[in-house]
Amino acid sequence: MSKKQKTFKPKARTPRGFGDRLGSEITDERDMLLRISKIYESYGFDPLETSAFEYTDALGKFLPDVDRPNQGVFSLTDDDEQWMSLRYDLTAPLARFVAQNYDALPKPFRRYAFGPVWRNEKPGPGRFRQFTQCDADSIGAPAPHADVECCMMLSEAIVAAGVSKDNFQIRINDRNVLSGLLESIGIEEGGDQTQKLGVLRAMDKLDRLGVNGVTQLLGEGRKDESGAYTEGAKLSDSQIGRVMNFMAASADTNGQTCDQLSNLIGSSPSGEKGVSALSEMARQLTALGMSDSHIKIDLSVVRGLEYYTGPVFEAEILSDLKDAKGRPVQIGSVASGGRYDDLIKRFKGIEVPAVGISVGVSRLLTVLSLLSQSQNQAHGPVVILALDPERMQDYHAMARELRDHNIRAEVYLGGSGMRAQMKYADKRAAPLTIIQGGDELEKGEVTLKDLILGAKLSKEIEDNTEWREGQPAQFSVPRAQLVASVKEVLARH
């Protein structure tokens, strides 16, 4: 065994852009996904799970944000030299699945899915190369009924996740309305893509830059506070005027917005199609009891234009979010979706109508934690100290009793002494420890140590504030009262 010197010792680290998650980070997400799934299931959507890999040619490159830098997928070749890629979303595998099983599937086919997706992008702070998506899609259902259902269901899913209905808004637009605008100012479908994307990207920034900033970006260009210059879309003044009029057409009621849109872009074929789709969606949503303020036509909603073919939607949080220190937090949309009638055509050659929604899982979780601002750290398990290695079975029996009453409990198994065991209990965020040494055993008792109260009391002593009587942080009870007493301590907090 003289291998010591040449043994390679790897460095323990996660690959760039990949992370580990522990404890409530995982269970909070899991709980949220289950609540959302329950809504999807109640609407008749069934779960579908595809594997991480797809053949690269079948997966295609339909990333919604085609203009994002460093876009990409993780790919490798299989033994037989075929290229495989990790899925970058849940929609492309769905398109492959539907095309593969088209004849056997009920049509419309409704499915939901959640799971990890991978993007081979440059990692950054808060920007991971693996993240969770949660989607629901209707395949084979034409507009606008399935689109309306998606909006309703999305609203319900976000409520189920824990955001109250008056705290968010679903904003809808239509890809054809945007095409109609472009047509009406002389930018045709299939024409100059750079200018087209420039216009849409400028519109997308109305929230952030206001009317002046967007006007500059539609024209020659804009220098921001840092001095960085962004080239503009080079529209003429009259074109800019029409775009700004279009954006200003978002009115208080969806009906008014549609009326104004008809006047502005109704004369272009795409525009007419888009306005009529939005009108019909608005009419149905009203009939279903959805208020115009909850699901609102918003003409600045752009989303991935290359991907969607009809209505598009996104969900925005309305309340001002603040972190624990009271500083404002900017969160983008927590969910989005839209109609993509072309995606399955790649395989089938025929157009298959499709519409879906996708919840931004990590963003929604961030919102939930900011909204609750809960300082309540989740407790760890009750820790039973193991003071006498000969009496492990007694400690295990205590743990068993507690578990039988739905109390998380563990026996310390590390083999260190009393002090280390108490430190361990602190690190585990244990609400209390249970001690039974020789003295307690003789008297038929156990000692309970309330760690939360204990921490409070020592702080009060430190702070020199009034000493509270009544609830002692440490006390002994007869062994038979273990469960009842643990419950009492847990009920304190």
Place this chain on the structure above:
Amino acid sequence: MSKKQKTFKPKARTPRGFGDRLGSEITDERDMLLRISKIYESYGFDPLETSAFEYTDALGKFLPDVDRPNQGVFSLTDDDEQWMSLRYDLTAPLARFVAQNYDALPKPFRRYAFGPVWRNEKPGPGRFRQFTQCDADSIGAPAPHADVECCMMLSEAIVAAGVSKDNFQIRINDRNVLSGLLESIGIEEGGDQTQKLGVLRAMDKLDRLGVNGVTQLLGEGRKDESGAYTEGAKLSDSQIGRVMNFMAASADTNGQTCDQLSNLIGSSPSGEKGVSALSEMARQLTALGMSDSHIKIDLSVVRGLEYYTGPVFEAEILSDLKDAKGRPVQIGSVASGGRYDDLIKRFKGIEVPAVGISVGVSRLLTVLSLLSQSQNQAHGPVVILALDPERMQDYHAMARELRDHNIRAEVYLGGSGMRAQMKYADKRAAPLTIIQGGDELEKGEVTLKDLILGAKLSKEIEDNTEWREGQPAQFSVPRAQLVASVKEVLARH
């Protein structure tokens, strides 16, 4: 848009060895994993989630079955030329995580994890290259306390999954006992690996080949029924005798087994260590109320010897499993585990005690479906026909009412006629459909069509058996009684 002719049309197919799963296949697994997780959590284990990728050097190659052909991992290079691999199990990432966060973690550190793992192996029937694992591990706890806890917890987890306690057995052995046997017959640690593996592989086949087959495999070799010849381990007759005596030492009680083991291999240092670990485990398990027949020392349990360093365990189903046609089904162990004190040493240079269990998720699901032999197909949602496109909101309102009473319901959104809608409901396995055409609307009624009873009745007519009176398959009720009547129909089945 004259791209038509040159458009590439990919074939929709899953990569070799990867599959899709739909509906109850997913929800059954999800439910089982949640039930098992709840047990792990009750023991104080916290969830940990690592990403799919690890750096290849950090991951290492610690596949338990090192002697399996085509073993391998999926690997690729990152932008910065570093090799990354998809995890092949959940233990190697755990070792990396612990090494990376060693000082900050409570010790012992208990975690559970479930999720997909990937093996770059030759796919075959029922052999996938992506599958789910569900693990729990204690890091930093020396034997045998944590090993005992793992066995107890594994027993509880399998019960929680749905197998009754008398229907399975946990079999334990110890790596040192096996080393002791090898030492006692003159095969030393670090000696001839081929012979050593040959002996262990032969022992592993006692169940299948019986005493004669194993004796041949320990000696010169064995020709099976197909005529294929397997080279033997070339032991001498006296060595073979000692191995066979060793295997026969598995007695009815764990105490007897340990006594016999002491005589057989207690004189070798490894053997003594192993016997003493097994004895102490057996003693503690008895003290904790576990019967010797439920957790039993079984000297033919081998498992991956390169990987484990102390106790090893596996869970076996006891009842004869049969498929729906009554044919016997062979399932291997549904869970396994053991102590692996060396795995974190790679990173840290110091030995860190570790023990864990891993549930064979798909095997256990197979066992559960074979045990229940349930012919009950899960129902789909209630389907509300959409006969009049102008009245979608009425249909949606019905769906809403049903969902508010926890009944899965969907409106048909496909745009086809009555006949296609009924076919759709059949394909969805809908228990019933709801119809409100013009006539019903005028009378303020809805028609319910019980598809399960309807199918039964048409079969009875076909079979020319007695016509059942009483429950009609189709009937109308006042609109206000929709929910109550749907509940009645659902209660029939």
